[in-house]
Amino acid sequence: MPPTDADEPSSGLPEEPGGLLGRPEDPERRRRLRDERPQLARGRPGDPWDDGVGDLWEHGAGDGGAEETVQRGVLVTGASGGIGEAVARAFAALGDRVAVHYVHDEGRAEEVRASLPGEGHRVVQADLADAEAVRGMVDEAWVFLRGIDVVVNNAGVSPAHRLVAVSYRQWQRAWADTLAVNLVGAANLAFCTARLMIDRKAGGRIVNVSCLGAFRGEPDMPAYSASKAGLNALTQSLAVALAPHGIAVSAVAPGFVASASTSQLLAGPEGDAGPEGEPLRAQSPAGRAARPEEVADAVVYLASAQAEWASGAVLDLNGASYLR
Numbered sequence: 001m002p003p004t005d006a007d008e009p010s011s012g013l014p015e016e017p018g019g020l021l022g023r024p025e026d027p028e029r030r031r032r033l034r035d036e037r038p039q040l041a042r043g044r045p046g047d048p049w050d051d052g053v054g055d056l057w058e059h060g061a062g063d064g065g066a067e068e069t070v071q072r073g074v075l076v077t078g079a080s081g082g083i084g085e086a087v088a089r090a091f092a093a094l095g096d097r098v099a100v101h102y103v104h105d106e107g108r109a110e111e112v113r114a115s116l117p118g119e120g121h122r123v124v125q126a127d128l129a130d131a132e133a134v135r136g137m138v139d140e141a142w143v144f145l146r147g148i149d150v151v152v153n154n155a156g157v158s159p160a161h162r163l164v165a166v167s168y169r170q171w172q173r174a175w176a177d178t179l180a181v182n183l184v185g186a187a188n189l190a191f192c193t194a195r196l197m198i199d200r201k202a203g204g205r206i207v208n209v210s211c212l213g214a215f216r217g218e219p220d221m222p223a224y225s226a227s228k229a230g231l232n233a234l235t236q237s238l239a240v241a242l243a244p245h246g247i248a249v250s251a252v253a254p255g256f257v258a259s260a261s262t263s264q265l266l267a268g269p270e271g272d273a274g275p276e277g278e279p280l281r282a283q284s285p286a287g288r289a290a291r292p293e294e295v296a297d298a299v300v301y302l303a304s305a306q307a308e309w310a311s312g313a314v315l316d317l318n319g320a321s322y323l324r
């Protein structure tokens, strides 16, 4: 039996007086968030701020049969560009309200928010390597969005640390930084939102953005592939643990995606000859990289009401470039 910590509460958040997730209470901030947030199309069962009608996961957006569209609250990490931006856009196009997360590039995150269709979107900031910052971001998004129905763990880092080229110190730093964001950050975000979802008793969805590298390996950035393999295992563990609460947990594992962060690589010599002598564009027999929108479409499906039975799945999105 694992050791127990006498200070650890046995159930439920908040674990300290104050904010939803145990943040020190700031009544002014809470009031401001409540005033700023838009009206919901319909209420949510168990939502402490709503009168609550209906079951989101029976009648939610994307079920194809509902006359009335229910706006979901969707938190997308790393939505200031690339795949995350496409994911934010795809949910907003369905009428959902999106919390656009960033860490450094506030200007870009603000641009994304302002360009999203619909209303009720918000920019939120947190370094995912900082557990308290994650808690604060979830608290803010939960209040502003009137609950979070979908979390997309998309943000990720991939510093290069080729074993034969870096010092032992650089090697350790790369492992610590990568795991802190890609794996522990995602786990902390899942913890904070899932505990609130469980208390609300209205189910939810968590979709993790993994990578083909989890299966194939990444010789230049082994910590990255290990973090994504860990993310896949986290996905499966949480899928089992959260199923009784109506929370489905799944992942997508894209191959090479053409986005702002990879455009230089694609345009450069590695676009034609990758690190292992393999042309990046030709990794797929289709002869191209994925579009961010193709990943976003899959995330939207996995977050839908119909995808409850896909819980635990890690969906390959690599254009047949790697078959397992």
Ligand SMILES: NC(=O)c1ccc[n+]([C@@H]2O[C@H](COP(=O)([O-])OP(=O)(O)OC[C@H]3O[C@@H](n4cnc5c(N)ncnc54)[C@H](OP(=O)(O)O)[C@@H]3O)[C@@H](O)[C@H]2O)c1
Binding pocket: 077, 078, 079, 080, 081, 082, 083, 084, 101, 102, 103, 104, 105, 106, 108, 126, 127, 128, 129, 154, 155, 156, 157, 158, 181, 209, 210, 211, 212, 253, 254, 255, 256, 257, 258, 259, 260, 261, 262
């Ligand atoms: N692109 C690909 O080919 C590819 C393939 C397979 C899987 N993936 C995965 O897909 C996801 C998105 O990839 P992308 O290429 O679209 O990403 P990207 O354009 O490089 O964007 C990365 C995002 O992560 C955020 N971020 C970076 N460090 C962070 C930290 N410490 N805390 C919180 N957020 C942080 C960035 O915020 P700021 O902009 O504010 O810095 C940015 O929004 C990643 O998980 C990646 O591993 C990508």
